[in-house]
Amino acid sequence: MSAQDSRIYLASGSPRRREILTGMGVSLERIHADIDESVLPGEDAITYTERLAREKAAAGWQVVQQCGLPERPLLAADTTVVQDGEIFGKPADEADARRMLQAFSGRSHQAVTSVAVRQGDHVEVRTSVTHVTFKPLGEDEIQRYIDSGEPFDKAGAYGIQGRAAVFITRIDGSYSGVMGLPIHETAQILGNFGFQFP
């Protein structure tokens, strides 16, 4: 079946994920499901994003069942940023955003995204790790970026697809993965659920 022939459930409030899937030709229906996104003690970034993608998919699947919705694949994902083993989620406030952007200034970090697709008890998960390098940032640049409001709903306090693009000197890996949904890995998993791309 082609991507357009069938819909998936999207257990995500991220506008970026919706845009990427729509761009891939996938029709979707949003499912609301919330989970606790705390990092467990000693958990590394990949273990964390894979666990969260699975948990978001499980919570979404529960909603599908509780509402008696027709069975079809459900997709969930989680993105985080990691540098020297430290996990950077969404900034809690302006000071937190400043701390993150200062840490990334003139250095490399990794953006990690795990995507999970679930139907019934069958779940598949893939992870993409992308190396991102920032130019050295001045305090005034950081402040102007914070004032734009862009950092606050994004892991690592920046959006590669937005104004932070000018901070980035190099990426090695998946651009869409940094944005929140790696297209290659997503197409691979959905392929295993019967979708065809393009």
Ligand SMILES: Cc1cn([C@H]2C[C@H](O)[C@@H](COP(=O)(O)OP(=O)(O)OP(=O)(O)O)O2)c(=O)[nH]c1=O
């Ligand atoms: C690093 C980076 C992250 N992000 C976003 C992608 C994700 O939406 C967000 C990371 O938070 P997530 O918790 O992965 O996702 P979310 O809370 O937005 O949505 P949901 O849990 O409902 O699926 O950061 C960008 O948009 N651009 C970037 O360059």
